[in-house]
Amino acid sequence: MLTVGFPGTPAYVHENPGSEGLDRPWPKHQVFDWVSNESPHLVDITGNGKRELVCTRDGFYGFATYEAADPFSIWEFHPVSEQIAASRFGHGLGVGDTDGDGTLDRRTVFYDGLNLVSGLEVGFGGVWVGVWVGATPHLLFIPDRDGDDVPDGDPEVVLDGWGYQDTHETLNAFIWGPDGWLYGCHGVFTHSAVGKPGTPDDERVRINAAVWRYHPTREEFEVFAHGTSNPCESISTTTARRSSRRA
Secondary structure: OEEEOOOOEEEEEEOOOOHHHOOOOOOEEEEEEEEEEEEEEEEOOOOOOOOEEEEEEOOEEEEEEOOOOOOOOOOEEEEEEEEOOOOOOOOOOOEEOOOOOOOOOEEOOOOOOOOOEEEEEEEOOHHHOEEEEEEOOEEEEEEOOOOOOOOOOOOEEEEEOOOOOOOOOOOEEEEEOOOOOEEEEEOOOOOEEEEOOOOOHHHOEEEOOEEEEEEOOOOEEEEEEEOOOOEEEEEEOOOOOEEEEEO
8 A cells, every 4th residue: 555645755655464464554665755746646657557656756747666576665756847846835736648548648737836725626617717726825716718728827816814723624625516606615623714805804704614605706705504513525416405524
């Protein structure tokens, strides 16, 4: 079992001890010294039938490979870019198969250098074609109106005031509702006072432990439902019913 921890820390393979040892800690082998980016992937990017660890290291985009005969040895990193990646906390790393031959041959970094990214959604339409990003203390919109996977400009701060007292409970789980609102979740131990940039403190919306929503064309923000403790998922249906799952 491969485990990848906090960005900038090593990766480990935990060796399966067999049926006689499954109830004890598995032997742990460090196989990679420095895995960066907050969204690494374990995919077959070379087409050899083995999965590689796609990530960044020392500012390079690339992937790490292992020897099938000795999977507990140190994995080898193969850079595929100039030294342009964020040193540790990069985002938006992805791979894809553009020609449909069954081999992943595309890696796209839509936008890099953001902090504490906890929510993503694509849409809405019209002038709001792009990517919505939760990056505390901001709700950002990165425009891509021509759909070429290249930002049309710098991120736009739509709302600010999102708290980060507990960074795994800030704005997350973005999803569009059939009513045209962007919905999201928010945990209990983070205390936010949300509004458009420049909104006075006494006019901001207080939120924690809730499901919230934002309407792009009306530029309206509100708490949709208070309660729970740490909602981290929401589901939208054609009848506009929603449910939250507690972490």
